[in-house]
Amino acid sequence: xxxxxRISLPGRVAGPDEGIGADELALAARNHGMPLEALRYxxxxxxxxxxxxxxxxxxxxxxEWRLEVDGPRGPVSFDLGTLRRFPVETVRVTMxxxxxxxxxxxxxxxxxxxxxxxxxxxxxxxxxxRLVLDEAGLTDPTTELVFTxxxxxxxxxxEQDYERSLPFAEATRPExxxxxxxxxxxxxxxxxxPLRLIVPGWYGMAHVKWLRRIRPVEPPFDGFQQTVAYxxxxxxxxxxxxxxxxxxRALLEPPGFPDFMSRTxxxxxxxxxxxxxxxSGRSPLVRVEVSTDDGxxxxxxxxxxxxSAHPWAxxxxxxxxxxxxxxxxxxxxxxxxxxxQPPSPPWNLGGFANNTAHxxxxxxxxx
Ligand SMILES: Nc1nc2c(c(=O)[nH]1)N[C@H]1C(S)=C(S)[C@@H](COP(=O)(O)O)O[C@H]1N2
Ligand SMILES: [Mo]
Numbered sequence: 411x412x413x414x415x416r417i418s419l420p421g422r423v424a425g426p427d428e429g430i431g432a433d434e435l436a437l438a439a440r441n442h443g444m445p446l447e448a449l450r451y452x453x454x455x456x457x458x459x460x461x462x463x464x465x466x467x468x469x470x471x472x473x474e475w476r477l478e479v480d481g482p483r484g485p486v487s488f489d490l491g492t493l494r495r496f497p498v499e500t501v502r503v504t505m506x507x508x509x510x511x512x513x514x515x516x517x518x519x520x521x522x523x524x525x526x527x528x529x530x531x532x533x534x535x536x537x538x539x540r541l542v543l544d545e546a547g548l549t550d551p552t553t554e555l556v557f558t559x560x561x562x563x564x565x566x567x568x569e570q571d572y573e574r575s576l577p578f579a580e581a582t583r584p585e586x587x588x589x590x591x592x593x594x595x596x597x598x599x600x601x602x603x604p605l606r607l608i609v610p611g612w613y614g615m616a617h618v619k620w621l622r623r624i625r626p627v628e629p630p631f632d633g634f635q636q637t638v639a640y641x642x643x644x645x646x647x648x649x650x651x652x653x654x655x656x657x658x659r660a661l662l663e664p665p666g667f668p669d670f671m672s673r674t675x676x677x678x679x680x681x682x683x684x685x686x687x688x689x690s691g692r693s694p695l696v697r698v699e700v701s702t703d704d705g706x707x708x709x710x711x712x713x714x715x716x717x718s719a720h721p722w723a724x725x726x727x728x729x730x731x732x733x734x735x736x737x738x739x740x741x742x743x744x745x746x747x748x749x750x751q752p753p754s755p756p757w758n759l760g761g762f763a764n765n766t767a768h769x770x771x772x773x774x775x776x777x
Contacts, residue, residue, distance in 0.1 A: 418567030420646060421759060423517040430513070434523045443527025449663040449687045452531070452723070453502065456593050459530030461600055462507050462522065464572055465563030468620050472596065472604040477588070480625040481546035488542065490590060490604055496537035496545075501585050501610055502723040504531045504689045508613035508640060508653045511755070511764030519761030526661060526768060529689075531723050532601075534608045536589035540582040543624070553626040555581045556633065557607050557618040568634050574618050575631035576609065585610045585722060588621065610722035611655050611691030613763070615640050642758045650758075656691030657765040658751055660698045660727065660744035663687075665772060675770060679777045681732045686768075687724040688713065690746035697745045698727040704739035705753075705767065711742070733774040743767040 507528035597603035602619025641650030666677035
């Protein structure tokens with residue numbers, strides 16, 4: 411096979427005994443996850459927040475950055491100084507990659523091999539998108555808006571700029587931001603600096619980084635990241651269902667201390683507090699349940715009430731456990747008003763939205 415053909419193959423699933431390959435390792439080393447002990451922070455320090463970058467991080471100086479908006483009277487260009495003069499909003503958002511949980515699927519879709527660490531919560535500061543759309547005269551509710559990043563690459567044989575669209579009604583929700591700060595500092599290059607889109611409640615792919623252009627189109631937008639990638643499908647030729655909002659999930663902050671290689675958790679016998687975070691971008695959380703017997707019995711955890719100041723951020727939960735010596739599998743699952751996390755992984759070709767319960771093996775040492 412010629413080189414270009416070889417790198418232009420469609421997505422595939424791994425064979426029954428196929429381990430993570432060098433290509434997946436290369437992606438995993440570029441796109442790091444949030445170490446789960448960082449679930450302890452309300453706001454994830456920027457360096458611990460997960461990263462997902464399809465192509466290269468584009469080089470862009472804040473003072474030279476321009477956002478082009480294709481308004482009905484022609485293109486309008488905004489520099490960062492102009493964007494900073496709009497009303498400023500800060501929104502605390504839990505962001506999760508749609509591929510989180512992919513590496514646990516069988517068969518395993520070959521791509522960025524996330525276990526469960528593709529999540530983070532940050533304070534994003536910027537201008538509500540609808541104010542900028544208004545200023546540019548983009549007010550037609552029948553349109554879809556296309557957001558283009560400055561990054562460029564080849565993906566399954568298609569050369570492209572990273573582009574995603576949102577229906578007008580979603581794009582103009584008050585919490586959608588053009589963000590130029592993360593956790594109170596200028597947006598770092600790896601997180602989309604100087605300027606990115608933030609779409610609270612949606613999986614990561616919607617939050618276009620290095621945003622350089624917004625244009626209206628008549629729906630449906632048929633870009634690669636909209637119609638080829640980020641669809642739930644069982645077969646390659648299916649139209650599929652678009653990936654949109656974040657499904658409910660709870661994660662356990664790893665208790666005790668780890669074994670270096672296996673990451674198995676070790677705890678000492680006696681009372682301890684299990685703790686973690688839970689979130690959903692689909693509807694409000696109603697409960698978090700914990701199992702200390704690998705999902706045979708479930709018990710309600712104490713879930714902190716929703717903080718009205720931060721409706722898009724994860725919530726904490728705790729559960730008291732008296733660990734007896736021996737081997738245990740702990741599990742945790744969240745429910746929102748649309749239902750619980752599913753008992754078995756929802757398989758699809760892209761490996762998206764696998765939100766089965768988090769299971770953690772724990773060895774409780776002899777007393
Ligand atoms: N321009 C651009 N935007 C992008 C991406 C990208 O590769 N290019 N990756 C998307 C995906 S898949 C995710 S999960 C989030 C990750 O954001 P983070 O790296 O700041 O955590 O960015 C999204 N925005
Ligand atoms: Mo993602």
